[in-house]
Amino acid sequence: MENFISGYPGCEFQIRGALAEVVGSAKADFFFDKFLEYFFEEKDAKFFKSLGLNCIRLPFNYRHFEDDMNPRVLKRGGFKHLDRVIDLCAQHGIYTILDLHAAPGGQNTDWHSDAGMHIANFWMHKDFQDRTIWLWKELAKHYVNNKWIAGYNPLNEPTDPTHTAVITFYDRVYDAIRSVDTEHAIFFDGNTFASDFSHFGDAHKKWHNTAYSIHDYSVYGFPASPEDYVSSDEQRGRMKRSYEKKREWMDQRGLCVWNGEWGPVYARQQYDGLATDAINERRYKVLEDQLAMYNQDRLSWSIWLYKDIGFQGMVHVSLETPYMTLLKDFLAKKHRLAVDAWGADTSHVQHIYQPLIDHIRKEIPQENQDLYPFPVWKLSDRVGRLSRSILVTEYLVKEWAEHFRGKNEVELDEIAKSFKFENCMCRDGLNRILMANAELVAGQ
Ligand SMILES: O[C@@H]1[C@@H](O)[C@H](O[C@@H]2CO[C@@H](O[C@@H]3CO[C@@H](O)[C@H](O)[C@H]3O)[C@H](O)[C@H]2O)OC[C@H]1O
Numbered sequence: 001m002e003n004f005i006s007g008y009p010g011c012e013f014q015i016r017g018a019l020a021e022v023v024g025s026a027k028a029d030f031f032f033d034k035f036l037e038y039f040f041e042e043k044d045a046k047f048f049k050s051l052g053l054n055c056i057r058l059p060f061n062y063r064h065f066e067d068d069m070n071p072r073v074l075k076r077g078g079f080k081h082l083d084r085v086i087d088l089c090a091q092h093g094i095y096t097i098l099d100l101h102a103a104p105g106g107q108n109t110d111w112h113s114d115a116g117m118h119i120a121n122f123w124m125h126k127d128f129q130d131r132t133i134w135l136w137k138e139l140a141k142h143y144v145n146n147k148w149i150a151g152y153n154p155l156n157e158p159t160d161p162t163h164t165a166v167i168t169f170y171d172r173v174y175d176a177i178r179s180v181d182t183e184h185a186i187f188f189d190g191n192t193f194a195s196d197f198s199h200f201g202d203a204h205k206k207w208h209n210t211a212y213s214i215h216d217y218s219v220y221g222f223p224a225s226p227e228d229y230v231s232s233d234e235q236r237g238r239m240k241r242s243y244e245k246k247r248e249w250m251d252q253r254g255l256c257v258w259n260g261e262w263g264p265v266y267a268r269q270q271y272d273g274l275a276t277d278a279i280n281e282r283r284y285k286v287l288e289d290q291l292a293m294y295n296q297d298r299l300s301w302s303i304w305l306y307k308d309i310g311f312q313g314m315v316h317v318s319l320e321t322p323y324m325t326l327l328k329d330f331l332a333k334k335h336r337l338a339v340d341a342w343g344a345d346t347s348h349v350q351h352i353y354q355p356l357i358d359h360i361r362k363e364i365p366q367e368n369q370d371l372y373p374f375p376v377w378k379l380s381d382r383v384g385r386l387s388r389s390i391l392v393t394e395y396l397v398k399e400w401a402e403h404f405r406g407k408n409e410v411e412l413d414e415i416a417k418s419f420k421f422e423n424c425m426c427r428d429g430l431n432r433i434l435m436a437n438a439e440l441v442a443g444q
Contacts, residue, residue, distance in 0.1 A: 001061075002112050003389075004340040005308040006035070006419075007323070007331055009396035010389075011114045012061060012102070018401035023412070030409055034416035036081045039307060043421035045092040047315070048306065051431055052438025055150055056094055057260060057302040058085060059101035061114055062135060068104070071131055074138050090148035097187060097302065098139065099153040099260070104128040108159040108193065109373055110342070111389050118386050123160045129169050133176045140181040151185030152177060153213060153260060158191050161372045163199040166191050174207050187258055189213045190246065192373050194260060197249035204255055213260040214246040215304075221264025221286040223345040224381075229282045231289055239286075240293055259301035262290060265312045265343040266427065270319065271335050272345075284429045291437045303434065307424065311343070314434070315426050321418030326403050330396075339396060341389035353384035 001012045008015040020028040048056060064078035086096050105128035106115025115121065122128045136154055143149050154173045160166040170188050177186060186209065190197040194215035204210065218239050220229040229235060250257045264283035267276040294301055303314070309324065309331070310316040317324055324331070338344040346353075357380060361369065369379050377385070404412065417423060 001032075001035070003393070004311045004342070005305065005313070007309045007327055007334075008400050009334060009339055009393040011111055011116050013063065013114055014116065014394070014397045015400060018397045019404060022401040022405050023407060027407075027409060027412060031404070031412045031416055034413055035419060037084075038416055038418075038420045040081075040085050040088070041421060042088055042091075044307070044315075045088045045094060047421060047426075048089075049092045049094055051314075051435040052442060053434065054094060055097065055300070055302065056089060056306065057097045057099050057153065058082065059099045059156065061102040062100065062104055062132065063102070063114070065135055065138070066104070066131065071104075071127075072134055079142060086143075086146065086148060090146075095148055095150035097150050097153050097260075098143070099156050100132070100136070101156040103132045103155060107155050108157045109377070110157070110159075110193075112156070117390060120159050120161075123158075123162065123165050129172070132169075133173050136173050137176045137180060140177045140184070143184070144181040149184060151187050151211070153187040153189065155189060157189055157193040157215065159193060159373045160191050163191055163196075167200060167203045170203065171206060174210070183209075186210045187213045187260065189215070189260065190249075192376055195246050195376060197246075200249055204253060211256040211258045212247075212250050213258045214243075215261035216243050216246060216259050216290070216301075217262055218242065218264070218286055218290060221283055221290075222343050223265075223347075224343075229286050231285050236289055236293075239289060243290075243293060257297075257299060259294065259299055261304040262301060263287065263303045263305070263312060266310075266430075268310050270332070280429060284433060287430065287433055291433065295437070295441060307419070311340075313427065314431055315421065315424040317418050318423055318425050321423050322415045323418035326415060327400070330400060330403065334396065337388065337392060337396075338384075339388045339393040341385040344388075346384060349388070350384070353387060356387070357383045 001008070003009060016028065016032065019031065023031070060082055064082070065075050066072070067075065082098070089096050101112060102114035103122055105121035105125055106113040106117070107122040108120050109118040113120070122132075132155070136152070140152065154170070154177070158166045174186060177184075186207065188207070188210060190212065191199065194213055197212060219225055220235060220239060247257045264286050266283055267279035269276045272279060305313050307313045307315050308317075334340060336348055338346050338349050360379065360383065371377075371379075371382065404415075407415070
């Protein structure tokens with residue numbers, strides 16, 4: 001679960017804790033369990049398949065399988081929803097790729113690793129790595145004979161500041177998986193948010209049946225785009241260079257590339273008003289141009305993402321649902337404060353962070369200003385991003401949870417049902433393009 005996907009502020013562990021304080025642990029567990037159930041059901045699998053798509057990447061959090069206070073004790077209940085969704089997809093002819101999106105300690109500097117901070121402690125504590133290796137061995141044991149799993153994606157978007165610890169970790173997790181499962185493909189993300197393989201050298205020589213994953217977000221698909229996207233030769237050239245740079249290491253060695261995440265974000269009528277349609281038409285053009293580029297290379301991909309509350313998903317929860325009406329004002333406030341920092345339009349709040357950025361620029365020598373994960377994160381963006389997504393958002397966690405005070409299980413169930421496919425709208429512009437592309441590719 002992530003902030004802009006499900007509407008909560010901060011990290012998943014924070015809202016789970018806050019909701020438990022407000023309604024009690026039993027009701028909080030009930031709500032999140034129902035949320036996960038309704039988030040992906042048979043109708044979702046049917047719809048996904050109807051577009052001609054044949055593989056879905058399933059992100060999950062290590063916390064489903066292991067408690068930090070009881071490490072290395074497998075929580076069998078963790079398989080409940082993963083098994084359910086894998087089987088549903090299989091019944092509809094959809095392969096799955098299992099993506100460990102949040103690992104103990106946090107494998108990257110962003111909110112989605114569910115660590116609550118921007119120091120990726122995973123890379124500094126061997127025990128976090130050992131626990132992850134233990135978990136992958138357990139997962140591989142469980143799924144070894146499942147033919148509908150296309151493969152394992154052991155770590156989403158590592159940001160290893162040394163650039164070499166990630167390779168040592170991949171060696172270890174590869175051996176652990178292969179000790180119980182010699183068949184499933186393994187998909188390794190590049191370092192620095194799946195963008196950089198430049199330190200991988202000859203590492204691949206030890207890894208068989210392995211593909212390499214880039215995440216190819218184009219700046220033109222985001223509010224931070226340097227200019228309106230008009231699909232000019234120059235813009236398509238920039239888009240292509242950025243994509244080719246990410247896959248360079250694989251191309252030099254003839255290795256298999258998979259684009260595990262990509263896709264623009266979209267404007268919303270309730271926030272962007274009359275500008276919404278024009279913005280989104282430009283974003284759809286970005287999407288089409290990316291697909292055209294990928295088709296030339298016969299690149300396989302998994303778009304980010306399937307379902308959310310309206311920012312990026314192929315389907316999104318309707319504004320009329322109990323969840324969206326209950327949280328309407330709160331979500332508007334989150335949007336105004338730009339606390340879901342990734343992909344946010346920061347124009348309303350930039351003036352608040354600019355003095356701090358200027359202060360650092362003035363006081364810190366130029367050579368010390370580019371902190372890792374530079375160059376993906378630059379000083380101009382880092383200050384506001386960290387302040388909003390970690391600090392400001394912390395103050396909103398309780399406010400989110402308070403919306404649920406006094407609700408009984410029937411009411412909580414009704415709220416969670418907002419995420420059912422039948423209570424969602426389809427982003428037709430996006431889905432039409434994906435479907436037409438699937439037809440084109442199938443015909444080739
Ligand atoms: O969970 C996902 C998460 O995996 C994903 O992570 C972000 C990916 O992109 C990174 O920023 C991009 C870097 O390249 C620029 O060209 C793009 O404009 C940036 O968006 C970012 O730092 C990661 O956190 O994001 C979406 C999450 O839901």
